[in-house]
Amino acid sequence: MNVVRAYDWLGVAYEQLGKKDQALREYQKFLEIWKEADFSSKEIEDAKVRVAKLKGMGSQ
Numbered sequence: 910m911n912v913v914r915a916y917d918w919l920g921v922a923y924e925q926l927g928k929k930d931q932a933l934r935e936y937q938k939f940l941e942i943w944k945e946a947d948f949s950s951k952e953i954e955d956a957k958v959r960v961a962k963l964k965g966m967g968s969q
Contacts, residue, residue, distance in 0.1 A: 913943060914939070920936040924963070937960060
């Protein structure tokens with residue numbers, strides 16, 4: 910499970926560094942792996958919000 914969360918953590922790190930394209934890719938990997946999750950998770954919901962925000966800002 911922590912291996913999957915690493916994609917989310919990488920997304921956060923890239924976002925904080927201003928690397929929006931990389932952040933978006935990592936969040937999308939995270940969500941793709943857990944797309945069939947049968948549980949709700951704060952991390953999943955947060956990643957969805959971050960992807961929407963990054964897509965709305967346009968990539969750099």
